[in-house]
Amino acid sequence: MNRLVTASGELELTRFPHRPQDPLRAWDAADEYLLRHLDETGGPQGALAVLGDRWGALTTALAAHGPVQISDSFLARSATRENLLRAGHEPAAATLLTTRDAPPERVDTLLVRVPKSLALLEDQLHRLRPSLHPGTVVVGTGMVKEIHTSTLRLFEEIIGPTRTSPAMKKARLIFATHDPSLGPGPGPWPLGYSLPEGIGAVSGRTVVNHAGVFCSDRLDIGTRFLLEHLPRLPGARRIVDLGCGNGVLGLAAALTHPDAEIVCTDESYQAVASAEDTFRANGQADRAVFTAADALGSVAPGSADLILNNPPFHSHQATTDATAWRMFQEARRALAPDGELWVVGNRHLGYHVKLRRIFGNCSTVAGNPKFVLLRAVRRGR
Structure with a gap:
């Protein structure tokens, strides 16, 4: 937990799930x-929307203005709820929407925390443009390394004339002016493609x-490696795609x-929507449950026979194994006795060490110079 100093006081903020020894700030x-x-310019005016607030810092600091937060992250929304309560605000102080929800009908001030994904920024600016008007104030923010010419081009093409601020502490602001004459048309998402041959059932x-x-726009090579060695457990009653992506x-x-x-x-609402649409496109939608959650929070203990996992090792711009560690711990809780966790990861990440510590066993199923496929079994009851 750490403190953000604002014009109205200090805020104790935490990421979610909260880990006391977490070196990463919220x-x-x-x-x-x-x-x-915002403090220097009189604060946000009118209906306020906050897009991409990573851990709720902006939403919590601006709770007095009744913000609408729009987020793709289950973890970010959970952190926002906790941070709002910690700051003494009622749950209704902010409206928390996902990127799959209908945007607000009118936005007078739009604050944009630039995401790592340029595609997500493009999609959300397209979705929000009908809510804007010539008087809407649009301000983006990000670290200098997160803001590129392509980032500014999206604001220009979808919102209107765009300029940037000087850098301060390696951060920068983006100012965009709504141009009602622009006709950016509909966004290009979602995208579909056909999988290549040679990867089994899919x-x-x-x-x-x-x-x-x-x-x-293509099959991830780590996922392809797991598909090439996909386990078959004829008696499996429940199989979990953990961190499902598409x-x-x-x-x-x-x-x-x-x-x-x-x-x-998956913790991403965009990912869960992708998975559901992938199943639907292949006539399998009635075979699966699709849920946004923290790791396996939606799966009952001891209920899974097989868990498939290609864990991320980044949290926004930070490299961290915290997500994988939590996924592995949750997998052990969710697996039935003799249930199996199959993990694909970059060889250098050393997941076998964590799996042995958590499960007491880990075997290598396959490997190549870049990836390793590991299997851990839930022993005992």
Whole structure:
């Protein structure tokens, strides 16, 4: 937990799930810069929307203005709720929407925390443009390394004339002016493509990707490696695609295990929507449950026979193994006795060490110079 100093006082903020020894803060210089700018210019006016607030720092600091937060992250929304309560605000102080919800009908002030994914920014600016008007104040913020010419071009093409501020503490602001004469048209998302041949049951199948989902225009090579060695457990009753992305692993499990229920879960709402649309495009939508959650929070203990996992090792711009560690711990809780966790990851990440510590066992199923496929079994009851 750490303290963000604002014009109205100090805020104790935390990421979610809260880890006392977590060295990563719930805010950074980009959040500070934007809040300082708002304080110096009289604060946000009218109906306020906050897009992409990473851990709720902006929403919490501006709770008195009744903000609408729009987020793709289950974890960010959970952190926002906790931070609002910690700051003494009622749950109704802010409206928390996902990127899949209908945007507000009118936005007078739009604050944009620039996301890592340029595609997600493009998609959300397209979705929000009808809510804007010539008087809408649009201010983006991000670290200098997150703001590129392509970022500014999106604001220019979808919103209107755009300029940037000087850098401060390696952060920068973006100012865009709504141009009613622009006709950017509909956004290009979602995108679909056919999987290549040679990867078993899903060869030639259709995959659907909403904006912001990892490897949205091609099959991730780590996922392909797991597909090439996909386990078959004829007696499996429930199989979980953990961190499902576009759901291709879950789809492969559904096609090779016709009697199993499939659970596709991810902390990204865009990913969950992608997985559901992928299943629907392949006539398998009634085979699966799709849920946004923290790791396996939606899966009952001891209920899964097989869990497939290609864990991320980044949290926004930070490299961290905290997500993988939590996924592995949650997998052990969710697995039935003798249930199996199959993990694909970059060889250098050393996931086998964590898996042995958590499960007491770990075997290597396959490997190549870049990736390793690992199997851990839930022993005992």
